[in-house]
Amino acid sequence: MKRIVVCYKWVLDEAYIRLNADMTLDTNQVDHKISDYDRNAIEAGVQAAKALEGTTMGLTFGTAEAKQSLKAALSRGLDESCWVNAEEASQADGAATASALAGAISRIEDVSLVICAEGASDTFARQTAPRIGALLDLPVVTSVCAMELLGNTLLATRKLKDSTETLEVELPCVVAVLPEVNAAPIPGLKAVLAAGKKPVTELTPEDIEADLSPRAKVEQVRGYVMDRKNVVLKEGSAQEKVTELLAHLRKEGVL
């Protein structure tokens, strides 16, 4: 049976990251989530499996923390899940991540299609799909905003700046989808319950052929603060606030 592998990333929910006084990041209280755009990638996989009458597998490369992601990913309609559990994931760059994922994919049988999101919500580096394609020497299509499967052929619509391209490629191939490719539904209770019973494969770095050492060496991560005036008008009547705002905007010369 044809298998569709959807790669996803278990990331920090950036909306809850706080900055310490010394501009380092406080991530203690921050939960993880499936990277936003990966939800659309998973849904694209589920739909592709219907068209191909195939089966879907979620694939992630993460530290021990990523174990929590398996059920969350499976509840979105995937049939099974595979997790490369490695401490190296915490230091991984695009090269190491793609190597781990490609290493796992080459162990999985009957892979017809590999789907990634265009980028992850933490790094948004947009390297994973093209790098996996290169490592496995498979054809690649990125920036996909619509896809259609006709037998063993993928017809993909690719969104560029001022135009769209229709591209045709025989499977197997690697695609990177944009969030507008579909509307990822929120999983229902039934799907969440069913997720706990689906098969999960755990791999370690020894199980795969991969180079998990990062090529890009992190020197520093520091918080970024926008230098804004932060004048907040909250006292007075609505008319007073409006008048004051307009006075400020006139002074700034932006009205």
Added chain:
Amino acid sequence: MSGIYVYSDEANLAGELLGFAAGMGRQATAVVFSQEEAEAVKGFGAEKVLIFSGDSPLAEQYAKALATYLDAEQAELFLVGMTPRGRELAARVAGYLGCGMASDALSLTPVEGGFKAEKMLYGGVAILAETLESPCVVTLSSGKAEVKSAPDSPIETLDVQADTRVRLVATEPLVKQGVDLNAAEKVVGVGLGLSKQEDMRIAEELAETLGAELACTRSVAEERNWLPVEQYLGISGAIIKPQLYLSMGISGQIQHIIGVRDAKIIVGIDTNENAPIFKAADYGIVGDLYEIVPLLTETIKNA
């Protein structure tokens, strides 16, 4: 290791990349994939213009051939313009070379044996600084350097094998359903604080009065379909630099703010005093947008 190579499918951006290399005191080679592209970039000061010629009309399908060439030439840096085509080509080349890559670098400086790059992390919450050993690949967006005019560079052609497995069936101009937000001086942004589609009228009237274009958050475009997806602002949507960005009913999640962080003035109107929008704004009004916005429109009209 020697040699910097640049590519962009936008000639002007290729010129900026050549200008960027010149700013590092280096003369780079421009990589192109057709005679037409070669003609368009030959006057921007490249050491030479190298045409990779093969059987695909798509630049990114030359990734393997290009990686093989860069490896043989011991290139130290492949610098690519940050467009959809450019970033695919760049990452595939990095994949074939098995080398490091910095995507959408904010800054790039040479260091011993490689380059140091800075880029955004977590949608703009943080800046990451990293070093990449040569060879490496870096993508840059436009606006990082000036295009410099120079006498025509010599053009060379290399016959190579393209990846023909991906075939171009059709190209269509993108029918912009919405407006050109990049050209707008003023933009009004709408968030989920607006509860019904017919209430968009309030925002439209303000936008019309200000001479502003209308934009929104991702949820407004993708979940509610109130505006075309081209009109949502944020990390995966449009990134704009207007003089004035006035948001209403937008809490100010980081993913949205990154789309307007380069605006000259940001204004937020929201009921929640603790909404992050007020930390990202120059001016804010804490209040009910259904009261504030019509009043704002009226006051501007009567001024």
